[in-house]
Each structure stands twice: as C-alpha cells, then as structure tokens.
Amino acid sequence: MRVIITGAASGIGRAVAELLAAESGAHRLLLTDRDAAGLAAVAEAIGPTAGICVADLASADCGDVIVAAALAHMGGIDAVVSNAGIIAGAPLVEQTAELFDRIYAINTRATWLLAKAAHPHLAASHGAFVATASMSATQPTPGLGFYSSSKAALLMLVRQLSLEWGPDGIRCNTVSPGPTYTPMTKVGYDDATRRAQRESMIPLRKLGMAEDVANTILFLLSPQAGHITGIDILVDGGMSNNLMPATGGGSGQKASQ
C-alpha cells in the first residue's frame, strides 16, 4: 500500500507509520508534518520505504505540495490518513477570529485540501481515506469550543466525501479518539490526579494509547473494511456511554408500581 500520513512526527500519526512499516516492508509511506526534526527521526527509524514532506497544513497549497511529494516518492496513492490536528482551549467569549481561522484551517480545511488533491490518484487505485476526528466532535467539551466544532465539521466533511467518492470506489471514514496519551495530552495526563479523574470516567479504566487509535485506522485502510464507508469509529474505552451520573437509585432498587 502507498500511504500518505499527516501528523506523522508524533503520537497517533507516528504510530500509524510504525505499525504499517511493521506490518509489511512492501508498504511505501509518505510521512508529512510541520516538525522537520521529528519527521526525520521517524523516517530514519522506518528506513527507505518512508519518504518525508515538511509542510504546514495551515497553508492553502498544502494538499498540492503533499500529493506532489507522495507521487515523487511512491508513484501513486492507495490511502490517505489525514490525522494531524491542534488543540487550544479557552471559553469562546475569550477567543479570537485569528485562532478560529487557524484551528479550522488545520483541523478541517486541510483534510479537504488533501482529499481534493489526492482524489484522482485514490480513484485510480480505488483507495481509502481516513481522518482523525475526536470524541469532542460529538461531545461539547468545556474550553474547547473551536476544537470540538472543527472536529464536528470534519466528521460531516468525510461523510460527505464518502457519498461523493463512493462511485469512484474510494472509501472514506473517520476515527474518533477519546482521551489518549500522546505528546498532545502528555502534560495533562502526567498529572496523576487528572489522569485518575479521567480514567475513572472511562469504563475500561485506562487512557487510550496512540496504538489503540492507529490499529483502528489500519483496519479502516485494510481489505477487511472493504465494504465500510461513511462511518466514524469511536476509540474511547466506552467513555461516551458513561455520561449519565448515578442518581443514588442504585442496583437492586425495586421498580415503582
């Protein structure tokens, strides 16, 4: 498989690259990120099957730049993992128009730009497109109004792509991580109290790891998901089912007559 991965220098994107490389030496990867040093380190560890493209997803030409690099390295594209994203928190009334534009450019617009540029090549290969959304796309998240709404838009963008591209034989899906331990969240979750508080809300009682999300992305790229398109897979340890606090009724309480 010839795969583009954004956000490949860190966290979930890096795990996708490493798992694909471990799965088959035949996979060719185009790793892209704005972090040149991190990207070089991941590519060096994988070896010559991995090419790199340093690009800023906030830029309007990022899709064309990345697809050109992918074609130069791999000669075609079978899959795109549009994974990079940024998070920034504050109440909405304190936010600025500049930050709104930046978060939506990276978290939402870049996926469309990359999809648009990759479309003819994915149509030629009957390929797969996977974007990393978030549990916050469907759960309003205190202090993260731009982030959660940009991810909600991303979910619909990819569902829309799945309709438009289905006749071309291209599958389009999203994964939505819940709380996941990566460099993005490390500062918060290295605080034992905050981590314990978070984990108490997760039925599986543990944070997700980058590999948990990456394995789900690999499934969506694989032939085993060959009839799946337009869906979102939550990788949240069950947290989204655990939002109703106990009322004190408790187990064993008799039903009222």
Ligand SMILES: NC(=O)c1ccc[n+]([C@@H]2O[C@H](COP(=O)([O-])OP(=O)(O)OC[C@H]3O[C@@H](n4cnc5c(N)ncnc54)[C@H](O)[C@@H]3O)[C@@H](O)[C@H]2O)c1
């Ligand atoms: N970690 C979590 O708890 C969590 C939860 C839900 C969703 N997500 C989503 O998962 C995805 C991956 O996050 P992660 O946890 O691996 O974070 P991470 O910070 O470890 O990795 C994100 C990567 O994206 C790159 N990136 C950021 N802005 C960029 C830009 N403008 N141009 C190019 N590259 C850029 C960063 O350099 C970094 O390498 C993101 O879309 C994030 O929103 C993460």
